[in-house]
Amino acid sequence: MPKVRRCRHPNCHTIVEQPDHYCQLHHEYEAEYLASRERWARSHDKQYTHHYNTVTRNRTNDKRMQYNFYRTKQWSRLRQIVLERDHYLCAYCQVQGKLTPAKTVDHIVPIEFSPNDKANVANLAIICGRCHRFKTDWEQSYYGTGQGNRMQPVGAIRDIQAVAVLMNGVKHDER
Known part of the structure; x- marks a missing residue:
């Protein structure tokens, strides 16, 4: 059975399979969310x-x-x-x-x-x-x-x- 999680969109309780973070209805937010996570990871690297x-x-x-x-x-x-x-x-x-x-x-x-x-x-x-x-x-x-x-x-x-x-x-x- 694949790992699942809730859609990250506010008030959306749809279950999505990992590694996705958003359901099909809110899939357009996925790229923006991944980019923000990447920006955060870069700012909190070894230099920080x-x-x-x-x-x-x-x-x-x-x-x-x-x-x-x-x-x-x-x-x-x-x-x-x-x-x-x-x-x-x-x-x-x-x-x-x-x-x-x-x-x-x-x-x-x-x-x-x-x-x-x-x-x-x-x-x-x-x-x-x-x-x-x-x-x-x-x-x-x-x-x-x-x-x-x-x-x-x-x-x-x-x-x-x-x-x-x-x-x-x-x-x-x-x-």
Whole structure:
């Protein structure tokens, strides 16, 4: 039996055999779709990855060392300790009374702002993807972290509840 899939055209539920992506009724979109996939593949080739790694991710020696820290056994052990300690639940959602499963371990005070706390278990918490986006936005405005920003002369906030309130304030004000 041949492999099949649904037609990619919106609201069309016709089944087509692979490698086709569109049914006979919408077959004129096939060439355009394949061309767009090819354009995307070309833009995400080795050169794109190389540019991202050398210009964005490893833009300075500090950023390179920070990225390399996440590839060490020490980080793997710390991450596992925190995941088990917090039962794979987002600490920032828990402050708001929600239970959200998560697997990302985040520094409460970012490494860029406080490099000495990068291996401190008390500075680590589990965070879900949604909270991580909001927290990153808040960190960039409060601490001045991120590419193109300048570090701010502010005090470190180590309390998850305070960070959750502040990052949700930024979320509601800016979005």
